[in-house]
Amino acid sequence: MSASISGLSTGNFGLIQQLASDSNVTSQKLAQLTIQSQTGYVATTYAGLESAQSGSASPTLTLNASLNTLNNTISNLKVAQGQMGVQQNAIQTISDIASKALQQFQSVSSLTSSALDTAAATARTAVTQIASLLNSQDGTRYIFAGQDSTIPPVPNATSFTSAAFYVSIQNATNSLSVSGVFAAATSASNNPFSSSLSSNSAAPAVLGAGGVPITTGIVASGNQFIGQSTGSNTTGSYVKDILTTLSAIGSLNSSQISNPSFTGFASAISSSLGNAINTMAQDAGALGNNQALVNTQISDLQNTYTAFTNQVAGFDQVDMAKTLSQLSSTQTQLQASYQLIAAVKTMSLTQYI
Numbered sequence: 001m002s003a004s005i006s007g008l009s010t011g012n013f014g015l016i017q018q019l020a021s022d023s024n025v026t027s028q029k030l031a032q033l034t035i036q037s038q039t040g041y042v043a044t045t046y047a048g049l050e051s052a053q054s055g056s057a058s059p060t061l062t063l064n065a066s067l068n069t070l071n072n073t074i075s076n077l078k079v080a081q082g083q084m085g086v087q088q089n090a091i092q093t094i095s096d097i098a099s100k101a102l103q104q105f106q107s108v109s110s111l112t113s114s115a116l117d118t119a120a121a122t123a124r125t126a127v128t129q130i131a132s133l134l135n136s137q138d139g140t141r142y143i144f145a146g147q148d149s150t151i152p153p154v155p156n157a158t159s160f161t162s163a164a165f166y167v168s169i170q171n172a173t174n175s176l177s178v179s180g181v182f183a184a185a186t187s188a189s190n191n192p193f194s195s196s197l198s199s200n201s202a203a204p205a206v207l208g209a210g211g212v213p214i215t216t217g218i219v220a221s222g223n224q225f226i227g228q229s230t231g232s233n234t235t236g237s238y239v240k241d242i243l244t245t246l247s248a249i250g251s252l253n254s255s256q257i258s259n260p261s262f263t264g265f266a267s268a269i270s271s272s273l274g275n276a277i278n279t280m281a282q283d284a285g286a287l288g289n290n291q292a293l294v295n296t297q298i299s300d301l302q303n304t305y306t307a308f309t310n311q312v313a314g315f316d317q318v319d320m321a322k323t324l325s326q327l328s329s330t331q332t333q334l335q336a337s338y339q340l341i342a343a344v345k346t347m348s349l350t351q352y353i
Helices: 002-039 046-052 057-106 113-133 157-162 164-174 178-185 195-199 238-250 254-258 262-316 320-345
Strands: 205-207 213-215
Touching (some): 113 238, 213 262
16 A cells, blocks of 8 residues: 555645646746746847747848848938028028128119118128028038038128138229129138138038948038039139128228229129129039938938838737737736646545545
8 A cells, every 4th residue: 555655645746747847938938928028039148039930030130130220210310301491591591681782782883882882781791691691500500611510610600701811802892893893702811701611622522322321511711512603703613702791792882883993893793793693603513412412311211121121020020919918818827737736736636546
């Protein structure tokens, strides 16, 4: 009889061990399903993902690296997109201000000398406004400053009519010398722009799709897309031409309208200002093409990002409905396992027989 009891006890113990082992496996599965139901992911590490779904870790790692690159590119393009929009608005405002001053000045020859004083006052206001617009910012970035966007491109914008650039043109205007005006404007000692921009006039750029750079702005000191302005009465830069001609108009006074040289001077200055306004519009149009390219790339890259995200989801994200169903059934299975272990532990010899 003692041998039978001993065999029975050993059998119960072995059964309990097997039930406990099965329960432990079920418990681990429940823990994994609980985490999956809370996070939505198959695993929280690549090692865990590979263990859960063999062959999933490598493509997921590759896709996530691509997603990071795409996200950075899209973010940079969006920053450039905002800056380009601000710059286009500033360019349009500069054009409007300069055009109004030009129209008023062109009517002087058929009006009284007092009209010249009014036109000159308008030009002085206009050149100060334009100098300030060249210091326009998008956030903390000066959008006409080139690659060093932390420094304003026009140091004396608010007091532009007191700067060396304006004063030198004013002196040349006293003798109604067109050549003197442009000689003063191109003198290195009268540079209206910051030393930072003068030493590095490269335009800002952003890396677009495939790492290809896209020029995203126009600098205050020079033409960007259409090449240097040419002709007898130009500094080579439409922005500087606008500043030059408005400074010249702003320096005129009513007594000069009777000077025999006035008509020729006024005609040359008006022609130069008109050409500069038109050239700026052409450069802004070319910038608009790059602006459209940036917008297109943002849209295309966002679509790619979404596609890659969906691919990653197929590897590392769970089917939540299926996971919750498995979680419920596993909880039931584990409870039943615990109940069975408890029953075996309390089973008496009589119950066994």
